[in-house]
Amino acid sequence: MSRRERLRAQTSDEIKAIALKLMAEGGPDAISLRAIAREMGMTAGAIYSYFATRDDLVTTLIGDVYTSLVEAAEAARDAVSESDAGGRIMAWAQAVREWALANPEGFRLIYGDPVPGYQAPEDSPGIAAGVRACAGITGLVAAAWPVAGVVLRDYDWRDFDAGLVAHTREEFPDLPPAGLALTMRVWGRMHGLVALEIYGHLRGLAHDPATVYRDEMRDLIASLGL
Amino acid sequence: MSRRERLRAQTSDEIKAIALKLMAEGGPDAISLRAIAREMGMTAGAIYSYFATRDDLVTTLIGDVYTSLVEAAEAARDAVSESDAGGRIMAWAQAVREWALANPEGFRLIYGDPVPGYQAPEDSPGIAAGVRACAGITGLVAAAWPVAGVVLRDYDWRDFDAGLVAHTREEFPDLPPAGLALTMRVWGRMHGLVALEIYGHLRGLAHDPATVYRDEMRDLIASLGL
DNA sequence: CCCTATGGTGAACGCCGTGTAGTAAATCAA
DNA sequence: TTGATTTACTACACGGCGTTCACCATAGGG
Known part of the structure; x- marks a missing residue:
């Protein structure tokens, strides 16, 4: 696994971890790409290189x-x-x-x-x-x-x-x-x-x-x- | 029941009926005040004189x-x-x-x-x-x-x-x-x-x-x- | 060392719920 | 009938959302 792939997997895991945290706090509807991105210091659009859509992330x-x-x-x-x-x-x-x-x-x-x-x-x-x-x-x-x-x-x-x-x-x-x-x-x-x-x-x-x-x-x- | 009250109840019923229709078609999340108003030829804000909030309507x-x-x-x-x-x-x-x-x-x-x-x-x-x-x-x-x-x-x-x-x-x-x-x-x-x-x-x-x-x-x- | 693929930005679009100020008409009081 | 008031509604604004897209910086591999 190259360095690129490692970083990629890491970011993907962070997205999921934050999504789970948001869900635990505010229910499934609190999983918003913008909130995740905010928490990560990113833009919402960036998540789209990891998950094709919000539903994909939820899946x-x-x-x-x-x-x-x-x-x-x-x-x-x-x-x-x-x-x-x-x-x-x-x-x-x-x-x-x-x-x-x-x-x-x-x-x-x-x-x-x-x-x-x-x-x-x-x-x-x-x-x-x-x-x-x-x-x-x-x-x-x-x-x-x-x-x-x-x-x-x-x-x-x-x-x-x-x-x-x-x-x-x-x-x-x-x-x-x-x-x-x-x-x-x-x-x-x-x-x-x-x-x-x-x-x-x-x-x-x-x-x-x-x-x-x-x-x-x-x-x-x-x-x-x- | 005065004419006013009758009209009011009628409109309220229409809102609920359309909400139920939207729900049957697209699930509970499809109940949006804007969609209901659109279907009724109204503005979303108008619904607020019948239901204090979207959650109220859903309730x-x-x-x-x-x-x-x-x-x-x-x-x-x-x-x-x-x-x-x-x-x-x-x-x-x-x-x-x-x-x-x-x-x-x-x-x-x-x-x-x-x-x-x-x-x-x-x-x-x-x-x-x-x-x-x-x-x-x-x-x-x-x-x-x-x-x-x-x-x-x-x-x-x-x-x-x-x-x-x-x-x-x-x-x-x-x-x-x-x-x-x-x-x-x-x-x-x-x-x-x-x-x-x-x-x-x-x-x-x-x-x-x-x-x-x-x-x-x-x-x-x-x-x-x- | 250069080229390119990649991860990221930022602005835009069209949804959404929700307030607020204003308007026109219906109702009621005189 | 006329004037005052209540009421139904519109128009607009705000912030949040998912999603797309053009663009940019940089890290990696040749």
């Missing part, structure tokens, strides 16, 4: 932030013995909620709507992180398979995306198609309460959302027969 | 939109016999998802982050609609009480907001505090998958999210012993 940030969330969840899961499938689910779930509470703006960035009509490009790092999250939850489900107490319909592999199916069958050969459906349901169940809480819809209803969430996750784990 | 819209969602859910629920508690839950859940699919931008407006750092004022119509939604789900839970197969911790009335508790004890005198916790859990469970779907996080994973969601709701209903 990159989503990838970084999403990856940090997934890594937090994976680390929490891996801190629990593989033999304790239920404990690993709880660890993942708690890590997600705690990460979200610590990085509410990041959560909004990932699961909210950073840009009107924004659609992440197929090959963005955000998509990769999403796939990784999905794979993580699939692993949690697979470790509990066969599940005991969940209402399950029959599914077909064709009900799901081919790439996802290929990856799943390779990594979790014993998991039937219904396992993928259950993965999404588990994901939804972990996501729902956290999203409501982060976006303030539980504000002033329950004083301790953590307890409600823990109960919900205990019920989820119990329903898997763990 | 009002949230109330309208949220109310329309709650009314759709209530209507669907009421179309099912009171004796069929499980059917009423399913009807509510399906109505919420279908409304969200038909009004994705509305869903984003209610449950997303329309404005950076936006906090709805305590007395906004959006709060009222939220309370109404919460009450609706509480009713669904109360109709199934006592629940059979859910992991429930003991709760205290003091774990919840006093106003919510007062309303609940009056309307559903047989529901213990844990019922309120379960209400939030049910809400979260209905919300999670829909939010993931609306925000595109299931895109390209499951070909038919409706089936996954229906299964999840069936499981929820079964877990309540219905």
Whole structure:
């Protein structure tokens, strides 16, 4: 890597770091090229040699932030013995909620709507992180398979995306198609309460959302027969 | 109501209608005072005699939109016999998802982050609609009480907001505090998958999210012993 | 040592929300 | 009917935004 490339990467990292700082302080909308440039002693136009557009920068940030969330969840899961499938689910779930509470703006960035009509490009790092999250939850489900107490319909592999199916069958050969459906349901169940809480819809209803969430996750784990 | 007041209300309604149209076309960020005024053949400044600020307008819209969602859910629920508690839950859940699919931008407006750092004022119509939604789900839970197969911790009335508790004890005198916790859990469970779907996080994973969601709701209903 | 590719500037364009001063018309009081 | 006042609205200005473009200084490689 030449000196030029090094400097370039450094500047690019600084842009992202400042963007993340601005976001943490003022939400996703506070990520403005002019504010970033101001903080760097540059002109807004200069950023365009690093990111084609503001949305491009945000797309990159989503990838970084999403990856940090997934890594937090994976680390929490891996801190629990593989033999304790239920404990690993709880660890993942708690890590997600705690990460979200610590990085509410990041959560909004990932699961909210950073840009009107924004659609992440197929090959963005955000998509990769999403796939990784999905794979993580699939692993949690697979470790509990066969599940005991969940209402399950029959599914077909064709009900799901081919790439996802290929990856799943390779990594979790014993998991039937219904396992993928259950993965999404588990994901939804972990996501729902956290999203409501982060976006303030539980504000002033329950004083301790953590307890409600823990109960919900205990019920989820119990329903898997763990 | 005088002629003045009638004209005033009419103009105000037109502003809101155009704002909703703009939102449906381009997402919440497309609600700009200038665009509304342009469409009405007015100046942007004129809107300030109807709404103190753009956020004020959005706050009002949230109330309208949220109310329309709650009314759709209530209507669907009421179309099912009171004796069929499980059917009423399913009807509510399906109505919420279908409304969200038909009004994705509305869903984003209610449950997303329309404005950076936006906090709805305590007395906004959006709060009222939220309370109404919460009450609706509480009713669904109360109709199934006592629940059979859910992991429930003991709760205290003091774990919840006093106003919510007062309303609940009056309307559903047989529901213990844990019922309120379960209400939030049910809400979260209905919300999670829909939010993931609306925000595109299931895109390209499951070909038919409706089936996954229906299964999840069936499981929820079964877990309540219905 | 020169040439060029590169990272940067600064001004411009057209959006945006938001104030303020002024105007014309509608309403009300006499 | 006439005069006073309230009200709806316009015109303009300010600062902020993303984005583009012509231009410049300089660091790197031959």
